[in-house]
Amino acid sequence: MKAYLTTTGTIFGLTAGLHLWRAIDDRRLLHADPGYFVALAIIGGLSAVLAIWAAQLYRRLPR
Numbered sequence: 001m002k003a004y005l006t007t008t009g010t011i012f013g014l015t016a017g018l019h020l021w022r023a024i025d026d027r028r029l030l031h032a033d034p035g036y037f038v039a040l041a042i043i044g045g046l047s048a049v050l051a052i053w054a055a056q057l058y059r060r061l062p063r
Contacts, residue, residue: 002061009054012047019044 023040030037 002058005054005058005061009051009058012051012054016044016047016051019047 019040023037023044026036
């Protein structure tokens with residue numbers, strides 16, 4: 001279970017970070033396509049929530 005939570009938490013954390021980086025990099029397109037940024041925010045936010053949840057579950061596991 002620890003390996004699963006570590007792997008999924010890392011993948012979701014990286015996904016959230018990459019979406020944030022992409023939003024910063026493509027900020028000049030904000031006025032042209034606001035739906036693009038909404039989609040980035042939703043996917044990035046969901047990934048961040050899942051990464052935090054995996055970290056909390058990992059801390060609750062017995063050692």
